[in-house]
Amino acid sequence: MGRKRTKSGKIRLAEVAELAGVSPITASRFFRNPEALSVAKRTRVESAARELGYVPNLAARALASQRTEVIGVLIPSLTNNVFSDVLRGIYDASENSRYSIQLSNTRYSILQEEKLLRLFLAQKPAGLIVTGIDQTTESRAMLEAADCPIVQIMEIGPNPVDMMIGFSHFDAARAAIAHLFAQGHRRIGFIGARMDPRVQRRLDGYVAAMKDAGLFDQRLIVTTATPTSVTLGGALFADLLAREPGIDSVFCANDDLALGVLFECRRRDIAVPEQIAIVGFNDLEFMASSVPTLTSVRTNRYEMGSAAAAMLIEAIEGKRPEEPVLDLGFTVIERQSSQTQRPAAGPRTPEWAPAVQNDSVTNDP
């Protein structure tokens, strides 16, 4: 065919328009807003585009329209299983849209986040997904000034920049502790790693629950800034045990730590749950098949990602959600690692007096 082309052999919009017998601008409209065309031209352009194998040039589109079709995503870690689930949700939900995902890793640094945010915003993204609610003042200002929709994910809190999807880590931790209370546990240890804001809020939830029960003891808490791992779980548990041999259970800020604790118990011949109960957080897949199976707090990570992307895309296209804050909740999945032998039969007094060494203000139940 004698149709003229760029030297690179690429098919341009002009070629499609020519073949369809319309003006380039009409062809352009076909790709952006087909409803605006008459049915006749629509089908003509469509078949011309298919025949030529036309693929729009996104750079030209971005330049001419002064906006991109890129959704920026800022997450703190690529290693953490939690974020791979979230990411999968984001990618799945954006897959059949016109938007592409631009991912960046803040490595749990809010300064790095600020830097990346500046970079992203300069390219005028169509939308932004950021992790958490703890941005720097500067970041916060940039986000508020941004002229694109923004979703904060992973947790919910007051004053959303725009939209927000997550759950309360505080409440989730509290619920986990309530479950341990219900199972008769009193001397509950806490182990946490990395101590990013969300882990910190889980700790806060634990502290609140323990204080409410008059069982708070600072010495039950072992944390580190080190990134989490199964091995670390074992090590932290060893530390906790060395300091407080009298604990009857451990709440782990995530499942890797919980698995590490389970292995450490096995190593020391500590019976789970008879001597020590274990509760994790996130409910990763392996929690259901370990021996004993491990209790955990299920979080809706995939949904968090997919809902965030879906909501963002809707907002980009002008259909803002009724309610900008979406609480995806959590569920305490009770498994063997925290089930005492005695069947739960309503509230009852523990069979042994908790060895409370509590020097803080509490409201006894």
Add this chain to the structure above:
Amino acid sequence: MGRKRTKSGKIRLAEVAELAGVSPITASRFFRNPEALSVAKRTRVESAARELGYVPNLAARALASQRTEVIGVLIPSLTNNVFSDVLRGIYDASENSRYSIQLSNTRYSILQEEKLLRLFLAQKPAGLIVTGIDQTTESRAMLEAADCPIVQIMEIGPNPVDMMIGFSHFDAARAAIAHLFAQGHRRIGFIGARMDPRVQRRLDGYVAAMKDAGLFDQRLIVTTATPTSVTLGGALFADLLAREPGIDSVFCANDDLALGVLFECRRRDIAVPEQIAIVGFNDLEFMASSVPTLTSVRTNRYEMGSAAAAMLIEAIEGKRPEEPVLDLGFTVIERQSSQTQRPAAGPRTPEWAPAVQNDSVTNDP
């Protein structure tokens, strides 16, 4: 200041050039190839850019230069831990370059891969990272016709499209089996999930090793197309055991399966390694802290990603590597789950006759 700007208030290259007292093209060169400028102009442009807070418009650059600074990455899964490590390597290595990563998930479908490849190539990426060596004929043709560097990752094989970084899954599996042989095991089961090409080649390695030893038996192999999980490991092992109660060890095509097998052994009170030895694949973090610790084949996933990105960027910038194929190797990490009590003391005959039911050609050791 009375400097003219776009309505959006954005600073353009022209403004920077004006302030620096040079032509726009000189300013442009400053950002792409500073060495080409005289020191005087270089510093003038630099300070002008800083003063105005200039950020280049990538869309305009892409349109004018007919190429992008995007590295396309095609991976088969976002869930698999293996790929999150590879991805981390890729992102880390590209972080301080001018290139940005565009990620897409093929979901282990080579047809989906082909579709995505077409999409990517249409945008003229600066480079491409694709997973594996099993592309469709069409994909292969597109890759070969692409005018950008390409790295195939995760495994090595004959006929690289361009560059290649990985290791031999076949050899790695073979080495794992050799280790089990050395520990006195003979009746070695294989369990595998998903059965993507790389898992298939691990199976091939297992088969070759078993045949070489005259120990091959089809009934020792249990596989499924289902995606891998810890739970699945337990289930597959249960199947294997039901069919072949006489096995003395299991080689798992990945670590999740191995962990599942370990838990299933615990559930059934099977002593590991005394009754059943377990070997996994990839050496994920938890393998070193389970009880017993789990033997695995360590693969250099992070390095695979970072080396691929680094090599690709070098190639984009014209510095092609001497050797286009890089074998990152593997290491069998011998841990408790496969160590027999008797210390390894050179080659020795097994203490019991292997129940070989072998109908294939073999070369006995």
Add this chain to the structure above:
DNA sequence: GTCGTTGCTGGTAGCGCTGTCAACGATCCT
């Protein structure tokens, strides 16, 4: 019959940057 109004279409004029090529002076070599 005139004047909107609506629905569709096209022309013009860039978006901000870089490829290409030419020009220039300075330096080097024969």
Add this chain to the structure above:
DNA sequence: AGGATCGTTGACAGCGCTACCAGCAACGAC
């Protein structure tokens, strides 16, 4: 001294697309 070479700089002309606005026909209201 003349020419060649190098390093540095700038003018010009788009890259492929879309915003903006104008035009046109068809229709209905008054």
